[in-house]
Amino acid sequence: MQAQSDGAARAAAQRPGANAQGNPGGNLSLPSLGDGEGLTVSAERRLGDRIARSIYQDPDYLDDPMLVDYLQLLWQPLLAAAKQRGEVPPELAERLAWELMISRERSVNAFALPGGYLGVNLGLLAVTERPEELASVMAHELSHVSQRHIARMMSNEQRLAPWMIGAMILGALAAGSNPQAAGAAIAGGSAVAAQQSLKFSRDMEREADRVGFGVLTGAGFDGQGFVSMFDKLAQASRLNDDGAFPYLRSHPLTGERIADMQSRLPSAAAGVGPRADAPVRPAGLPSAAMHALASARARVLAERNSTRWSNWVQIAAGSAAKPGELYAGALSAQRLGQHDRAAELAQRLRTAVAGSDARAMADALMLELLMSPGAPANAALLAELRDAALASGSRGPLLLGAQAAVASGEAERAASRLQVWVVDHPRDAQAWQILARAHQNRGRTLRAVRAEAEARAAHFDWDGALERLKAAQALPPAQRNADPIELAIVDSRRRDVEDRLREAMREEDKR
Known part of the structure; x- marks a missing residue:
């Protein structure tokens, strides 16, 4: 199961795609990969961030707070188990993103990218019947990242220049929405050949299965999830694949892999479905x-x-x-x-x-x-649900409650609650966007514009963030001087963003 199996490119191919008509990821400045020494952790993260930026800008990227909350209930126990088992050492835990993304695409697929980004298509979530099935796919993808399979493949393919890797990734990002644009983005036959050669080996697939199974069960999920998910994919592989199951092409299922997963479960022979001897589900798992x-x-x-x-x-x-x-x-x-x-x-x-x-x-x-x-109209029920959502510690209800508060004329409550949230979650672009509306409704234009800038920065849109920060500094003196602390923050953040842009230019010069 490796939605990233053609390397970073094939992984991204079933992604929340890039804007195929508009130079997908055109601002993707690739980091230096070193002098034949492979992909360092820092370079992998920078490469992943730049691919993620292209994904954020694509219409198929979906930030649905309720679905993100649900996926986090699977993802966080898996990540914690991987850390506890030593599969994710402290360096990787700290320096990679370990961030989830959702694509609107109906195809049954997941993908992993350099730098610790992992995504799930709506189609995959839609066809799974139990949480452990979806968790098994996520555990497998996490293991490809934790074992640094992308970096290892790129080290083995030392003939690949950074521009070729970039062309390969950009072409794959475009493939979902415009195959012709994808072909144009993959510049030349050598890049196409490289794309075909950047595939996980059978050993890597087996390793991701083995490690992923341990991570899944270590997190408290029933290991039967691997077997039942394999069974679903195996059945689909026997049908005419009309493009709805790209996971089957990028994650070829062999009898050996299926048998290996079955052998890990003493009662697997009883068939697919919940096991009679399934472990007790720990509190907190969905x-x-x-x-x-x-x-x-x-x-x-x-x-x-x-x-x-x-x-x-x-x-x-x-x-x-x-x-x-x-x-x-x-x-x-x-x-x-x-x-x-x-x-x-x-x-x-x-x-x-x-x-x-x-x-x-x-x-x-x-x-x-x-x-x-x-x-x-049901004002009483709306107020009840809004107040409960605002008091929630979960992102989905909180953002819904904040939107309801702004719509019902209680922007002050929304702003107060969101201000606390973004301190702990500074890369929550949607929270910043709602906060901007709340501030604007309260007549605090400086804070609203700065929140808009933070929303752009959260998605690595440094040019957009700088434009909004400059707009904040250009507000009439009365609006700027009414909030001197916020103005100081705006000035500081502008310097930070300008530093980011200079860093991106230096990386561009290295190409």
């Missing part, structure tokens, strides 16, 4: 009920066909509808403009999952629906 809601959300967000939305609404209307079906139906009804039906289904969902860890996702959905234009 339940199958929560996964069902996250999977339903992914299906609806990835779907653009109104007929499918209508079908999901009809299924949810049945008296025997399961929680995942109720969630998909409610969100689909909202997208179809059927606001009363959406609220009705969301309330049924809240009742169905009461007392479980899925209730927070159900409440968040109801708050999201109540904030939609045209939604039935």
Whole structure:
């Protein structure tokens, strides 16, 4: 399972793609790879940051707070287990990003990039049935990063110049949305040949399976997740692959790999599905009920066909509808403009999952629906859910609650809560964007413009950040002088951003 299996390029190919028509990642200045000494940790991180910047700018990049929260419930235990097992040594833990991304794409895929970035397509989340299945893919990808397979491959391919690696990555980033542009971006037959040669070896695949299995079970997940996920992919490989399963091409499943995973489970022969002797799930890991809601959300967000939305609404209307079906139906009804039906289904969902860890996702959905234009008025319920969300320590509910507070004329509460959040999470671009709106509603233009700059900086858009900081400094004296502490922060941040831009120029000169 290696959505990065053609090296950094093939990994990125099923990504939240680049703007294929507009020079994908055109500002990607590649770091020096050294004199044949391979990819250092610092160079790998810089390369990953620049690829990530291209991804952030692409329309397929999705920052859905509720889905990000759910993926973090899988990701953080896996990362902690990898650290505890020694698979992620302190240097890598500190210097790589270890950041998740989501792509809107419906294809069943995941990807890993240099520098510790890992992404999941909505299509993969949509087809998994239990949290351990999705966690097994993430554990495998994490292991490719922790074992530094990308750096090792690039060390082995010493004939590859940095520009060739860059052309390969840029071409793959464009492939998802415009194959012709991808072909143009891969400059010349030598780059194409290099792309084909940068593949994980069978030994690396086996190593990622072995290490990933240990990480998965070490985090408390049932190792059966590996077996059942392999079974899903193996079944798909026997069908006509119409492009929906790129994971099968970049992660070829061999009988040896499948047998190896099965041998690690004494009861694997009992078949695919939850094991009778499955370990007790540690507190904090998501339940199958929560996964069902996250999977339903992914299906609806990835779907653009109104007929499918209508079908999901009809299924949810049945008296025997399961929680995942109720969630998909409610969100689909909202997208179809059927606001009363959406609220009705969301309330049924809240009742169905009461007392479980899925209730927070159900409440968040109801708050999201109540904030939609045209939604039935229910001021009391909206206020109740807004206040509970603002008090939450989780990102998804907090950002929803802040948006609700701004919309209901309580921007001060939103700003106060978000200001605390961004201190601990300075790279949360969406939080900065909502904070900018809250400040603007309060008439604090200097703070609003600076928050806009921080949102751009969070996605490595240093030019955009500098433009907003200059705009803050150019505000009328009355607005600037009314908040001298904030103005001092703006001045300091401008110097920081200018340093970043100079560093990028120096790296460009090294090429």
